[in-house]
Amino acid sequence: MGQKVNPISFRIGINQPWQSRWYADNKEFKKLLIEDINLRRVLERRFSMAGVESIEIERLPKSVKTRLRVSRPGVVIGRGGAGIEEARRYILESLGFKNGDKKAPKIEVSVEEIKEPEVSAKLVAQRIASDLERRLPQRRVVNKSMERVMAAGAKGIKVALSGRIGGAEIARHEKYQKGSMPTQSLRATIDYAHVPALLKRGYVGVKVWVHRKKENATA
Numbered sequence: 001m002g003q004k005v006n007p008i009s010f011r012i013g014i015n016q017p018w019q020s021r022w023y024a025d026n027k028e029f030k031k032l033l034i035e036d037i038n039l040r041r042v043l044e045r046r047f048s049m050a051g052v053e054s055i056e057i058e059r060l061p062k063s064v065k066t067r068l069r070v071s072r073p074g075v076v077i078g079r080g081g082a083g084i085e086e087a088r089r090y091i092l093e094s095l096g097f098k099n100g101d102k103k104a105p106k107i108e109v110s111v112e113e114i115k116e117p118e119v120s121a122k123l124v125a126q127r128i129a130s131d132l133e134r135r136l137p138q139r140r141v142v143n144k145s146m147e148r149v150m151a152a153g154a155k156g157i158k159v160a161l162s163g164r165i166g167g168a169e170i171a172r173h174e175k176y177q178k179g180s181m182p183t184q185s186l187r188a189t190i191d192y193a194h195v196p197a198l199l200k201r202g203y204v205g206v207k208v209w210v211h212r213k214k215e216n217a218t219a
Contacts, residue, residue, distance in 0.1 A: 007183060007192040007209060015189050022059035032059070039094045043068065046090060047083075050075035053114055053122045063106035066091060071117035084109050118152035121191040125208040128159065129197035132204060138165055138174070146178045149210060156180040156211035163204035181211050189213075 008016050024032050040055045043066075051071030058065040066087070070076055076083045088107040089099055097104035117123050124145055131141040142159050149157045156179025164171050182188045189212040197204045 007190040011186060011190070014186050017056070019054060020057045020059075022057070035095055039066070039091060042090050042094050043087065046087075047076050051114070051117060051123055051126075053117075053120050063108060064091065064095070065108045065110070067110045067112060069112045069114055071114045071120070071123060073111045073113045076111045084111070116152060119149055119154045119191070119210050119212055121193040121208040121210045122195070124149060124157075124210065125193040125195040125206045128208070129195045129204075129206045132197040132206070133199060135199075139176075142176045146176060150178055153213060154179065154210050155213060156209075158209040160207040161204055162207075164199070164201045165204055167199065167201045179211060181209055183209065 012018060020033075020036050022032060036057050039057065043055055044052050047068070047070065050068075050073070053069045053071070056067040056069075058067075068076055068087075076087065078084070078086070087109045091107050091109070092099060092101075092104055095105070114120055114123075128141055128145050132138060138161060142161070146157050146159065156177070158175065158177040158181045160176075161174045162171070165174060181190075183190060191210040191212060193208050195206045195208075197206055
């Protein structure tokens, strides 16, 4: 089960929060879901240099609250809060409104700094994918990343690469692991991310599981 179910969705409501919090009927659900997907895609692309780990969206009757968890909050906030205003404008545009529209909902943007970016599966996967795109040897890249995560205090890490690794003619699957990785235990706090790396010969999928400390768990 641990290999077939997304570890985050498997633990939602136990020790993982919902990334989107709102209610909609059958007619509005599809529209709001697509809006959330587009909104996350736009914000992640715009603030890619900030190290975005997650984006939480909460919808109220007349407002939309967005919380960005990043490793470098100064990049998002900008000088004098200019980045926050820019983020509000991007959110309004992704929702189909213009700045100053009376029918537009109130947009609230908050930025939270990640306390331990070294044990964030999303940031680790992005770093590995970036190094692979620079044509660095995959084993050296993965081993260095795993050592860095374990040194930061994680209890375990697993990395899986899939595709034409190293430009091989035939696609293959490689797994690397250090420490414990109890993917089927709901009490364990398992962070997970999947990031594609676009290489010269095609895509290589990078999957990262990080077993975080017990104090981060709520169950």
